[in-house]
Amino acid sequence: MKHFAPRRRVWARWALWIGLAGGMPWAAQAESLQCQSGSVGVGDTMATVALRCGQPTATGAYCAPVEIQWIDRPHNAPYGRWLAPCQPVDEWIYDRGVGYLPARLQFRGGRLWSLVYGQSVP
Template identity: 45%
Template sequence: MSLPAHAESLRCVGGIAAEGDSRLSVAHKCGQPLLRDSYCAPVYYRNTWHLVPEPYASLHVPCQQVDEWVYDRGPGNLMATVRFRAGVVQSIDYGRTPR
């Protein structure tokens, strides 16, 4: 079970990673992740949960690149999943296993 976390941060040896940080910044602060995933997420209208319909989505903005990095924070700590959208940290979630 993963708990949603808003405006969370991730304490690392090289500093604190937070929303708005770049992939490069997180890699510098936290090192290489245990796991990585990358996929193309659907695009929604701004400030809504409504998908941009076809054919507009395919022609103009078919999807947005999302990267997820998982960090194992050691015994007794929950794993951290750092989600990047367009190369910037969108969220940091904690859970026993990656989602």
């Protein structure tokens, strides 16, 4: 019996990896939001999202800092990093109704950058 125990562990690991790899395509499809006039996903423009999903329940905007780091720091750059000018971020919240988590969409450069379900507005 002891001879078969290591083989079971190996097969269990392979089964786990195959199961995780098989689940990847479905996880990628979760990066979309189903609306009245179709679905939207990461990379869509603000106009496309507004056209397909209508007006959001709440909106907000802020400027997210962008930190740039160098492997080889340029002359006179302290610690090898500096803060670049901030990047504007627009946030839209869609309340999807009773029994559904709210959808929080973040746009950078006019395109959908992030889509998260269930997080409240900071």
